[in-house]
Amino acid sequence: MPIAIRAGQSLNRRQWLVRSAATCAVAGLGSLARPYLSRAADRPLITSGIQSGDVSADSAVVWARADRAARMQVECSTAEDFKTIIGAASADALPASDFTSKVLLGGLPSGQDIFYRVRFESIDTPGLAGETQAGHFRTAPTARSNVSFAWSGDTTGQGWGIDESRGGMRTYRTMLDNRPDFFIHSGDHIYADCPVERELKLPDGGVWRNIVTEEKSVVAQTLAQFRGNYKYNWLDQNFRAFHAAVPLFAQWDDHEVTNDWAPVGTADETGYAGDGSSLLVARARRAFHEFMPMRARPAQEDGRIYRKIAYGPLLDVFMIDMRSYRDSTFNKRDDHGDTCIFGATQLAWLKRELVASDATWKVIAADMPIGLISEDAIALGDGPPERREHEIADLLSFMKRAGIRNTVWLTADMHYTAAHHYDPNRATFQDFEPFWEFVSGPLHAGTWAPAPLDNTFGPKAMFQKGCSGENLAPCFGMQFFGRVDIDGKTEVMTVTLKDVDNRDLWSVDIEPRPDARPGQIMAQHI
Numbered sequence: 001m002p003i004a005i006r007a008g009q010s011l012n013r014r015q016w017l018v019r020s021a022a023t024c025a026v027a028g029l030g031s032l033a034r035p036y037l038s039r040a041a042d043r044p045l046i047t048s049g050i051q052s053g054d055v056s057a058d059s060a061v062v063w064a065r066a067d068r069a070a071r072m073q074v075e076c077s078t079a080e081d082f083k084t085i086i087g088a089a090s091a092d093a094l095p096a097s098d099f100t101s102k103v104l105l106g107g108l109p110s111g112q113d114i115f116y117r118v119r120f121e122s123i124d125t126p127g128l129a130g131e132t133q134a135g136h137f138r139t140a141p142t143a144r145s146n147v148s149f150a151w152s153g154d155t156t157g158q159g160w161g162i163d164e165s166r167g168g169m170r171t172y173r174t175m176l177d178n179r180p181d182f183f184i185h186s187g188d189h190i191y192a193d194c195p196v197e198r199e200l201k202l203p204d205g206g207v208w209r210n211i212v213t214e215e216k217s218v219v220a221q222t223l224a225q226f227r228g229n230y231k232y233n234w235l236d237q238n239f240r241a242f243h244a245a246v247p248l249f250a251q252w253d254d255h256e257v258t259n260d261w262a263p264v265g266t267a268d269e270t271g272y273a274g275d276g277s278s279l280l281v282a283r284a285r286r287a288f289h290e291f292m293p294m295r296a297r298p299a300q301e302d303g304r305i306y307r308k309i310a311y312g313p314l315l316d317v318f319m320i321d322m323r324s325y326r327d328s329t330f331n332k333r334d335d336h337g338d339t340c341i342f343g344a345t346q347l348a349w350l351k352r353e354l355v356a357s358d359a360t361w362k363v364i365a366a367d368m369p370i371g372l373i374s375e376d377a378i379a380l381g382d383g384p385p386e387r388r389e390h391e392i393a394d395l396l397s398f399m400k401r402a403g404i405r406n407t408v409w410l411t412a413d414m415h416y417t418a419a420h421h422y423d424p425n426r427a428t429f430q431d432f433e434p435f436w437e438f439v440s441g442p443l444h445a446g447t448w449a450p451a452p453l454d455n456t457f458g459p460k461a462m463f464q465k466g467c468s469g470e471n472l473a474p475c476f477g478m479q480f481f482g483r484v485d486i487d488g489k490t491e492v493m494t495v496t497l498k499d500v501d502n503r504d505l506w507s508v509d510i511e512p513r514p515d516a517r518p519g520q521i522m523a524q525h526i
Contacts, residue, residue: 043130044070044120047099048234051243052137053250053293054309055182057110060137060247062118063102063293065231066093070120072101073129076108077115093120098227100290111141111312135244138181141312145488149311150175150246151365152481153186153412155233157255157445158471161196161210162236169444171479171500172238176245178483178502183246184317186412186441187253187367189292190229192220192284194255202473211235219258221270221280226287250292251305251319253367253413257284260376265328306346308353314486316359318350322367330375331388339387341378347391354404360491360512361406363484368413369439371420371459372451377413379454384428389456396432396457403516405433408493410482412441415448416466417480417497419506420459427458436510438495440482446471447478463497463506477501 048065062074069092076087087108093101108114116135122128141147152171162168175183196216200208213235215228233239254261257280268278285303297304306321325343342350354362368377370392378388385393399407420437424430437459448471450464467478479500486493496507 042122042125043128044068044122045130046118046120046133048231049240049243050118050133050135051248051293052116052135053248054295054307055137055139055247056310057140057142057312058108059104059106060108060114060139061102061104061293061295062089062116062135063100063291064093064118064120064133065234065291066099066101066120068099069094069123070099070130071123072103072118073121074103074105074116074118076105076117078109078112080115082115082117092123097290098287102293104295108139110139111143111145113138133244137247140310143488144313144491147311147315147486147488148178148180148484149182149184150178150180150481150483151184151186151410151412152441152443153253154188154255154415154442154445155185155190156196156229157188157191157194157415157442159194159196159200159210160208160445160474161212161216161232163208163210163475165209166475167238168236169233169238170474171443171481172236172242174498174500174502175481176238176242178498180246180483182249182311183242184249184319184365184410185251186365186410187251187323188255188413188442188445189250189252189288190226190233191255191445192226192229193258195219196232200473202475206475208473208475220284223283223287226284227290230287230291248293249309249317249319249365250294251321251365251367252288253323254376256288257281260330261323262326262328263324265330306349308357310359313358314360314488314491316353316357316362318353318362318364320350320364320366321346327388331377331380332375333380333386340391341388342391342395347395350395351398351402354399354407355402357404361408361486361493362404364407364409366409366411369411369420369437370409371422371437371453371457372414372439373454374451379456382428382455385456389429392457393429393431396429396435400431400433405513405515406493407435408495408510409435409437410484411437411439412443414439414451414466415442415446416450416464416478417441417482417499417505418450418464419462419495419497419508420453421462423458423460425458426455426460428456430458432457436495436508438482438497440480440497442474442479443481444474444479446473447476448472462508465497465505474500480505 045067050064089103091101093099119132216232220226268280309317327339417440423434483496491512493510497505
């Protein structure tokens with residue numbers, strides 16, 4: 001249960017991280033105006049919890065959702081008791097955004113634990129406000145210091161919703177216990193195409209009993225149903241506690257819309273806009289942006305998800321989008337013509353940003369893996385690059401020529417966990433430097449068996465763990481995430497694959513190599 005925090009009460013950081021999603025008493029909360037007495041029903045309330053995201057050295061996005069039209073008020077402090085307020089912001093939560101609201105807190109000190117609190121105030125009656133909830137994030141450092149983060153993906157998939165008798169979404173609680181500086185969600189925050197039924201039978205004779213809602217009981221087609229998929233996840237107490245305490249770096253994949261979708265070739269029974277674009281995708285994209293604590297993009301980049309998040313001198317995170325610009329629904333050898341997984345604009349952006357990066361480590365957060373054979377992804381089978389593999393080959397050879405080193409790929413999508421090492425000495429295509437790719441998930445969905453690897457880029461499975469069949473329920477313990485630790489002194493990156501019970505399944509220390517980049521010459525040839 002969330003812990004109530006009163007003015008003057010102090011909690012240490014462990015209590016914040018383990019017992020977050022806290023609720024503060026409204027009275028006596030510093031510079032937040034004290035509301036006058038009124039019936040509780042008149043006060044706007046926080047629904048769906050609070051969260052932060054896209055944290056930098058001096059700023060962060062804070063998100064919350066109200067139960068009606070209201071004004072979100074946010075304050076932050078470096079002190080748990082909020083005696084000194086270092087920043088404040090407000091924004092309206094209106095029906096057009098399903099009463100979601102987010103603000104950008106700026107001017108924050110770097111490398112600091114920041115405590116923030118949120119409440120909603122009546123737009124019509126200033127001073128009339130509901131309860132306050134408090135959260136935490138840590139700003140990125142500007143000096144070389146330790147960095148720790150987690151990643152995974154795939155939430156509420158294959159009909160496995162919230163069974164409170166089995167602890168709900170337990171992986172979120174386990175990740176919270178790891179106290180990461182931030183969390184990368186690699187996509188499939190929701191499964192819009194997977195309704196949640198009240199009961200599911202388990203192979204051991206047991207019964208999985210879901211919390212059910214009207215909007216999550218059908219395949220999402222309307223905007224309200226897509227929004228309802230996100231609201232469903234917030235019903236879980238582990239989910240709420242985690243997101244109140246750990247900043248989110250969000251990207252998406254197919255199930256935010258529908259299984260294996262692509263801009264071209266996805267049938268849309270709901271219809272198309274005047275420019276021929278899918279209304280289903282538009283609704284899904286709108287709901288995604290409403291519910292994710294992402295920074296607003298310029299008008300000409302409306303809806304763009306790929307971006308770079310700088311997290312100090314040791315780490316740049318490149319959040320890429322392998323879904324929105326791909327060529328077609330399926331990846332088949334007999335498909336000809338222009339093929340892509342990034343698209344020309346995103347690929348050029350990624351090359352420019354990699355060249356410009358001065359960070360020791362360049363983490364490429366991907367929607368899906370490179371070398372696992374899948375008709376929905378990149379790899380087609382052994383042999384030289386084909387179709388979408390040409391873009392990967394182009395990118396890898398570019399990084400070699402530009403002298404860009406210390407790139408690590410992180411992803412989920414496959415519903416098991418694995419460590420892949422790519423080496424040109426094992427590959428059909430050999431014009432690249434060796435690199436690591438790590439796969440970890442699901443967070444709370446069905447587990448699958450490991451998939452075969454394609455030798456095009458020479459991957460070798462150094463570790464993999466999944467189930468022997470398919471769609472194994474979360475209660476059987478095959479839920480996974482990864483943890484990354486970067487040592488501030490040695491700059492060594494340690495990657496650990498973990499399970500829902502916090503067991504270390506496999507780990508590797510990766511020594512950084514000095515970049516061999518010839519200045520900015522390569523940028524002129526992108």
